[in-house]
Amino acid sequence: MAFFIYLRHSLCKPIYMKHLYLVLFLFVCTLGFSQENINGNMDIEGFKLYPNPVTQGKVFIETKENGPKRILVFDVLGTQVLETTLLGKELNLSTLVKGMYILRVFESNKVATRKLIVK
Numbered sequence: 001m002a003f004f005i006y007l008r009h010s011l012c013k014p015i016y017m018k019h020l021y022l023v024l025f026l027f028v029c030t031l032g033f034s035q036e037n038i039n040g041n042m043d044i045e046g047f048k049l050y051p052n053p054v055t056q057g058k059v060f061i062e063t064k065e066n067g068p069k070r071i072l073v074f075d076v077l078g079t080q081v082l083e084t085t086l087l088g089k090e091l092n093l094s095t096l097v098k099g100m101y102i103l104r105v106f107e108s109n110k111v112a113t114r115k116l117i118v119k
Helices: 002-010 014-032
Strands: 048-050 060-062 069-075 081-086 090-092 099-107 112-116
Touching: 002 081
Parallel strands: none
Antiparallel strands: 048 060, 060 090, 069 081, 069 099, 099 112
């Protein structure tokens, strides 16, 4: 906290603080979408996502375990636009508009996060 007070007083112009807040915000967002979850488990083994970019309104998600998966999709602003449970391999994305998304897949206490492009 003392570091931030020092920065506040050493940088006289408010524009510098806005830049600092932006950098801190992006850093926190990066931590939020990291590949490692709270328990320290890493990426889902054998994770495959195709086709990416999505052109036909559906994407296939495969893992080594192929168990039930909890799917979360976020837009570039971090707003959750889809939440579902996937029992097979095919995920219907026809309701999403064209753009870039973040896909989070949870399976057996493991998580995989990928960028997803819908064309």
